[in-house]
Amino acid sequence: MVQKPVVIIGAGPAGMTAASELVDRGVPVIILEKTDRVGGIARTDEYKGYRFDIGGHRFFTRVPWVMEFWKKIMGDEFLRRPRMSHIYYRKEFYSYPIKPFEALMKFGFKESSIVIASYLKAQISKRPSEETFEDYIINHFGERLFHHFFKSYTEKVWGIPTSEIRAEWAAQRIKGMTIFGMLKTALLPSSNKFTSLIEQFYYPRLGPGQMWERLREKLLASGLVTILYNSEPLILQHESGEVNRVFAKTPTGVQQFECRALVSSMPLRELMQIFSPALSDEARSAGNLLHYRDFLTVALIINKSDMFLDNWIYVHDPAVRVGRIQNFKNWSPDLVPDANTTCLGLEYFLFDTDRMWTMPDHELVNMAAQELVRIGLAKRKDIVDGCIVRMPKAYPTYDPDYERAMPVIREVLAQFKNVYPVGRNGMHKYNNQDHAMVTAKLSVENMCDGTAHDIWEVNVERVYHEQSDK
Numbered sequence: 001m002v003q004k005p006v007v008i009i010g011a012g013p014a015g016m017t018a019a020s021e022l023v024d025r026g027v028p029v030i031i032l033e034k035t036d037r038v039g040g041i042a043r044t045d046e047y048k049g050y051r052f053d054i055g056g057h058r059f060f061t062r063v064p065w066v067m068e069f070w071k072k073i074m075g076d077e078f079l080r081r082p083r084m085s086h087i088y089y090r091k092e093f094y095s096y097p098i099k100p101f102e103a104l105m106k107f108g109f110k111e112s113s114i115v116i117a118s119y120l121k122a123q124i125s126k127r128p129s130e131e132t133f134e135d136y137i138i139n140h141f142g143e144r145l146f147h148h149f150f151k152s153y154t155e156k157v158w159g160i161p162t163s164e165i166r167a168e169w170a171a172q173r174i175k176g177m178t179i180f181g182m183l184k185t186a187l188l189p190s191s192n193k194f195t196s197l198i199e200q201f202y203y204p205r206l207g208p209g210q211m212w213e214r215l216r217e218k219l220l221a222s223g224l225v226t227i228l229y230n231s232e233p234l235i236l237q238h239e240s241g242e243v244n245r246v247f248a249k250t251p252t253g254v255q256q257f258e259c260r261a262l263v264s265s266m267p268l269r270e271l272m273q274i275f276s277p278a279l280s281d282e283a284r285s286a287g288n289l290l291h292y293r294d295f296l297t298v299a300l301i302i303n304k305s306d307m308f309l310d311n312w313i314y315v316h317d318p319a320v321r322v323g324r325i326q327n328f329k330n331w332s333p334d335l336v337p338d339a340n341t342t343c344l345g346l347e348y349f350l351f352d353t354d355r356m357w358t359m360p361d362h363e364l365v366n367m368a369a370q371e372l373v374r375i376g377l378a379k380r381k382d383i384v385d386g387c388i389v390r391m392p393k394a395y396p397t398y399d400p401d402y403e404r405a406m407p408v409i410r411e412v413l414a415q416f417k418n419v420y421p422v423g424r425n426g427m428h429k430y431n432n433q434d435h436a437m438v439t440a441k442l443s444v445e446n447m448c449d450g451t452a453h454d455i456w457e458v459n460v461e462r463v464y465h466e467q468s469d470k
């Protein structure tokens with residue numbers, strides 16, 4: 001008897017990992033991918049031979065299975081790269097992770113005294129609850145440092161005041177980062193193997209997309225996987241708590257697929273709307289409460305061989321709109337076709353309703369070029385070309401609506417026996433590639449091996465490797 005396939009929505013890291021795990025178990029798979037390529041947010045784009053990420057993607061994980069998976073796919077093409085980053089704020093460059101003594105030197109005596117006094121004040125009279133990002137940071141670092149190093153960048157990223165961002169985001173991303181930790185790092189040589197690993201990271205020679213393109217070749221060679229590009233589900237037909245048929249829009253028209261199970265990495269907001277029979281009004285409304293932050297990269301090509309050593313620079317300075325600047329040749333020299341030139345990615349966090357989202361590409365290139373000149377990193381005459389990549393729904397937002405929506409969504413989805421939400425937007429969780437992959441792996445184990453992992457716990461309990469940066 002022919003086995004029904006598992007339908008996977010999305011060919012990003014989560015969807016591709018689920019496919020790989022299913023292939024290992026001999027299960028046929030159909031992947032519906034909305035765009036024309038694999039990799040999702042972790043893809044690599046190309047313009048005139050210049051390759052670049054949607055945000056620089058470090059390959060770092062504390063999960064040994066993930067690291068083995070990556071190494072097996074990439075072999076010799078998995079480079080180990082040094083990490084260097086700075087914060088640009090009020091015409092100064094500060095090391096990141098922040099070096100307390102260097103920062104105090106740059107602040108000068110008067111400002112340093114205010115910073116220390118404000119930290120001590122926060123320790124003596126802590127805010128009683130740590131509900132928001134602002135509460136959390138002020139309690140841990142003091143109000144003055146909050147203003148210098150957290151507020152403006154975080155508001156650029158999220159587009160809302162830090163007093164409206166849930167502390168959960170800070171706890172997930174900044175966990176373990178304390179003033180004492182920073183002082184210890186500054187005074188003592190690195191004793192922690194993870195700390196030292198953060199100073200380096202793995203990176204595919206041709207960018208993150210190379211990882212997922214290689215996995216695609218392996219999956220297709222198995223003969224068990226079909227990937228339909230420019231395709232998306234329209235209706236998920238279900239009965240007795242199981243999705244058994246998917247109607248999808250494909251380049252050759254609407255197609256229907258009988259399925260054994262559904263793995264979804266598409267945004268939860270949209271998933272909740274396409275079940276048939278329709279989910280309850282409450283469930284669909286809960287989906288509509290989820291919000292996102294969108295992301296736009298202006299890749300600028302500059303006639304200069306060496307510009308700066310950082311992989312990226314955080315631009316906290318509120319005088320310019322750009323939030324972060326990537327220098328792709330410092331990620332891998334092979335991302336740039338001509339070593340006499342440099343490709344910088346100027347990253348803007350925005351909403352797709354902002355005017356910038358629909359601005360013509362040449363205007364965006366011009367605007368980004370002007371900002372780069374204003375920061376003092378390039379001369380206008382050296383900036384010779386540029387292109388734009390827009391990434392909708394790059395960041396799932398943790399706001400009060402999300403807190404109200406998620407319990408409803410989780411309860412409704414739990415009633416389906418064969419629906420597996422995975423990944424970043426697929427679970428509306430701030431997952432990096434590794435955790436997106438782990439949710440896919442554990443879901444396949446639940447589906448095929450009879451385990452009962454709680455995938456919602458992935459990236460909740462484990463102390464995260466990272467500090468506030470992506």
Ligand SMILES: Cc1cc2nc3c(=O)[nH]c(=O)nc-3n(C[C@H](O)[C@H](O)[C@H](O)COP(=O)(O)OP(=O)(O)OC[C@H]3O[C@@H](n4cnc5c(N)ncnc54)[C@H](O)[C@@H]3O)c2cc1C
Pocket residue numbers: 009010011012013014015032033034035037038039040041042054055056057058059060231232233265266267270295394395422423424425426431432433434436470
């Ligand atoms: C700026 C930035 C920097 C980052 N840096 C890092 C980093 O340094 N290291 C790291 O590990 N991670 C990083 N990440 C996170 C990483 O990109 C994600 O964790 C990872 O891509 C999540 O994989 P995913 O498969 O869950 O989702 P995605 O990558 O979003 O993939 C989902 C896929 O589903 C497709 N899709 C969506 N809707 C539909 C639909 N209706 N029908 C069919 N297909 C659909 C999309 O086109 C996409 O291909 C970064 C993210 C951002 C935004």
